[in-house]
Amino acid sequence: MLELPRYSSWHYRRYGVEALLAMGRKAESVQYADASRGLNQPDSVIDQACEEILISSGLCEEAYRRYGLSAAVGNSYIARFRSVAKRYPMKDKLQILSDLIATTPGEEGKWFATAKELGFYDLALELANRSPCDPKTLTRAARDYLDSEPAFALGSAIAALRWLSEGWGYEVTSIDVEEAYDRAMDVAAKLNMVGDVNERIRQLGEASDNIAVQFVRKAVQERMRAAYKVLHYLQEQQDIHLEVKARKVT
Incomplete structure (x- = not known):
């Protein structure tokens, strides 16, 4: 009776699955459900x-391998991860995340926030540089992790400027570019890397001459000039200090 043509739709066949389960025929119920695709x-x-x-049968590993990732639901990437992690608490979180990332080739950057929330900062930066990632999300990460994870914050800010210079982002304005630059320089000052970071950003602005790069370059050029002036002044002061110190020694 379950194989009658009028039961070809999942809307009807799900009752067949329930009937097989009621009879304790779990393996057949999985086969019957799988055959409902179309x-x-x-x-x-x-x-x-x-x-x-499969989970109710104690076959958690098989359930994960065959259906765990495709059955994940959620209106965001972090929600999808939590959906899987909740059903498979025995699985390593990094493994779950890596498996989910593999299901979206070419969209690795969209998992940046999930990796960040889980504390996988190196992986988050790797993802942010592997494929496009929302610049505003990256800039917020740079702001939020300035004190606790400065290296991660710096990488996030630089990645934000990179994707802005490649034309990515939704309703981007010069304020977004300036904020990404400011967050990068905040971290640079904290790490005593102002000169190095400013140079990296300058190189981003000279990577090409497309419209997006021109937009980024124009947005931060005054800030970069000011930073170079400060660096030049500090270098002069250091040189004077060393010269005075040398005279005292002689």
């Missing part, structure tokens, strides 16, 4: 049903 059928819902059956 045009306009809710694959993610079917995945969730199959996953639940």
